[in-house]
Amino acid sequence: MSPTIIIGAGGHGKVVLDAALAAQQPVSYLVDDAPASSELLGLRVVPASDADWQAARLFEFLVAVGDNRIRAMLFQQLLRKGGTPTTIIHPSAIVSKHARIGRGTVLCAGVVVNAGAVIGENCILNTACSIEHDCNIDDHVHICPGVHLAGNVTIGEGAMVGIGTSVIPGRKVGCWSKLGAGSVVVRDIPDQVTAFGVPARVMRKLATTETPRLK
Numbered sequence: 001m002s003p004t005i006i007i008g009a010g011g012h013g014k015v016v017l018d019a020a021l022a023a024q025q026p027v028s029y030l031v032d033d034a035p036a037s038s039e040l041l042g043l044r045v046v047p048a049s050d051a052d053w054q055a056a057r058l059f060e061f062l063v064a065v066g067d068n069r070i071r072a073m074l075f076q077q078l079l080r081k082g083g084t085p086t087t088i089i090h091p092s093a094i095v096s097k098h099a100r101i102g103r104g105t106v107l108c109a110g111v112v113v114n115a116g117a118v119i120g121e122n123c124i125l126n127t128a129c130s131i132e133h134d135c136n137i138d139d140h141v142h143i144c145p146g147v148h149l150a151g152n153v154t155i156g157e158g159a160m161v162g163i164g165t166s167v168i169p170g171r172k173v174g175c176w177s178k179l180g181a182g183s184v185v186v187r188d189i190p191d192q193v194t195a196f197g198v199p200a201r202v203m204r205k206l207a208t209t210e211t212p213r214l215k
Contacts, residue, residue: 003028003056004086007074008064009035009045015127016064016106017041019090030064060086062104063122068158068176072140075104075122085121093125102139120157138175156191165200176206 004025006016009032017040020027029044031053039045046053061083065071075085085104089095093111101107102121110128113119117131120139127145131137135149138157146164149155153167156175167173167185177189180196189195192206 002058002060002084004060004062005053005056005083006030006062006064007078008032009037009040010065012066012124013064014040015108016062016088017043019106019108020088022109023089023091025088028059057082060084062086062088062106064106066124066142068140068142068160071122071124071142072158075140099131108145126163132169144181162196178206 004027006013006027009030013030017027027043029046030040031046031048033048035045035047037045061078063071063074065074087101087103087105089107090109092109093107095113096115098115099113099117101119102123104122105119107125108127111125112130114131114133116134119137120141122140123137124142126143129143129145129147131149132151134151135153137155140158141155142160144161144163147161148166150167150169152170154172155161156173158176159173160178161173162179162181162183164181165179165183171185172188173179174189174191176192178194179200183196183200184198186199189200193202194204194206195202
């Protein structure tokens with residue numbers, strides 16, 4: 001049986017590991033570039049330089065890093081290394097049997113995903129967010145705690161929807177854009193911008209160096 005490894009042992013890594021433990025989903029160990037401790041919630045944490053980890057070729061993984069850009073690049077590196085993405089769903093999450101959840105995605109406590117929603121790979125659906133019917137969430141997205149997406153919302157690749165944000169039905173948030181906390185999205189947000197406010201307005205364009213090229 002292939003080991004299951006969580007990449008990242010910071011605050012988000014703790015939340016992901018806690019979700020896995022609550023779901024009784026086995027995790028072998030965690031890997032971190034600069035671990036603050038040799039264990040997290042009773043599980044072993046090894047540095048990225050660890051010989052056993054360096055030699056690993058067949059394993060399942062989930063990247064527990066909140067920054068979308070870094071998480072996306074690590075996800076691609078781990079695929080090339082031979083890893084297979086796994087999905088972790090906290091037992092308190094409610095997921096419609098008519099929704100689709102991509103590989104390498106974590107659903108934290110209290111998440112709701114309704115019928116017809118499609119969630120991409122390597123996403124974070126953070127604590128108590130809700131994804132309504134027929135939403136389309138692309139790869140490497142972070143939906144922060146307390147976000148509410150109404151029906152038929154599209155979130156582009158790598159976008160971050162800040163804590164407590166609400167998006168009305170049918171709106172689109174562009175690829176690699178960032179929405180500030182507490183925003184209310186009533187019109188489409190273009191690619192690669194920072195936007196926030198009530199209603200959300202574009203505040204600046206993000207430089208291409210701030211977003212990875214994955215495709």
